[in-house]
Amino acid sequence: MTRDEVFAALGLSATNPGAFAGRWLETSGGTLEVENPTTATTIATVAQASADDYEQVISSSQDVFDRWRMLPAPKRGEYVRLIGNALREHKEALGALVALEMGKIVAEGEGEVQEMIDIADFAVGLSRQLYGLTMASERPRHRMFEQWHPLGTIGVISAFNFPVAVWSWNAMLAAVCGDPVLWKPSSQTPLSAIAVTRICHQVMAGSGFEGVFNLVVGRGRDVGELLINDRRVPLVSATGSCNMGEKVGTAVAKRLGRSLLELGGNNAVVVLDDADPGLVTRAVLFGAVGTSGQRCTTVRRMVVESGIKGDVLKRLVDAYGQVRIGDPLDRATLMGPLINAGAVDEMLAAVEIAKEQGGKVLTGGKRADVGLGGHFVEPTIIEIDRDAPIVQEETFAPILYVIEAGDPKDAIAVQNGVRQGLSSAIFTNSLRAAELFLSTEGSDCGIANVNIGTSGAEIGGAFGGEKETGGGREAGSDSWKAYMRRQTNTVNWSTELPLAQGIEFG
Secondary structure, eight states, rough: OHHHHHHHHTTSSEEEEEEEESSOOOSSEEEEEEEEEEEEEEEEEEEOOHHHHHHHHHHHHHHHHHHTTOHHHHHHHHHHHHHHHHHHHHHHHHHHHHHHHHHOOOHHHHHHHHHHHHHHHHHHHHHHHHOOOEEEOSSSEEEEEEEEEOOOOOOOOOOSSSTTTHHHHHHHHHHHHTEEEEEOOTTTTTTHHHHHHHHHHHHHHHOOOOGGGEEEEIIIIIIIHHHHHHTTOOOEESSSSSSHHHOOOOOOOHHHHHEEEOOOOOOOEEEEEOHHHHHHHHHHHHHGGGGGGTTTTOOOEEEEEEHHHHHHHHHHHHTTTOBSOOTEEEETOBBBBOHHHHHHHHHHHHHHHOOOOOEEEEEESSSSSOOSSSSSSSEEEEEOOOTTTTGGGGOOSSSSEEEEEEHHHHHOOOEEOOOOOEEEEOOOOHHEEEHHHHHSSSSSEEEEESSOSSSSTTTEEEEEEEEETOOOOOOOOTTTGGGGEEEEEEOSSSSSSOOOGGOOOO
């Protein structure tokens, strides 16, 4: 699809409103130019929100909360089901918009939209499963149980690399839990957020609940600061860098709010001598090169035993040489551009630092000229010592550091030896090694896989990491509990008033 076809299908134009509060607002915060990273040209402008516009948006969400929370959860799930169906109808156009605006290949763009559809389906089922527990009371003729209640307006700050999917992980669950959502998207990718908000509005129009899904596009120092410091927002879910997460977490904690943080991931794949080298090659290639290395779950490090290292490196270097770099809307392309010129500069600087620290570039490490004028680089493999300081840093680009390990325990120690703790994987045919990796002595990450890469998580499992990754959990399992407040209840249906722990008073 061309830009004009995508815009027509999704109701976008050359100029777009950037704030929604049950209706599209005439904002007063200036304009934002949206760049296509493939061509480094402006494709549209967005009207940004001011502090006054933010106030209208948060007030709208507060107003609808009182009514939305009283709608039975299965009825809330019905609206989410309709949104999922609408996303199905617009999957091709939305996937192309993600590719156009963010730069990931169109297959990954469509895959991101499919994640939204999947989490909507998950949330619909969840709307009938917001279970509490019944506990045995020690006091006679007493019933003790717990309930889960809606929390309030949920703030969602999303990153450029997944401009729609991560919002949906939060928004679909929050909606069935009874919470309105206020979305602040990345200023790199506001068009995708506007298009999704338009779809939600089409579903919710005339329902009386138009203010459930809200949007505010604006500068971090303006609306972002207001959001994270707003006591009317009990939970802020933020995806981004560790530095950003530290700022968000500190601000929210200062007002005793809750934060759900999905931050950096300096992820490693451990490759033991008994691994299937073909499986390793395919997994690492996608994990390190997919989305041009701009996933939080990207493979940054490959920790490999000496016996298999030569074979795996030869296979990887050969595979890297066959990666087609170019226009992400061309379905033959395997790797699109980085998000902007600054990302290219950061990658090239990291390559030079790695070389200064003893790293050997096996392939890549340069800009890629594909004739489109955008922000293209070559995917890069660098063999380096484990003690090189650069391997402690997460460069958001397709750089794979290769580190040799002595044995399984040594490899796991290297894997764990960074400040981040999002995703990890081991490739082995040894049951003992696999179980070691998944044990208390093994990976310290929130995600640990065996014979599968670090990226491509399914929505059915809880997604998130440990250490400087932030500790948040989104998507599946019981992640819904983050969007609700737990209440423990005790009902005395006797005529006596016994106290717990056998205490007698008076």
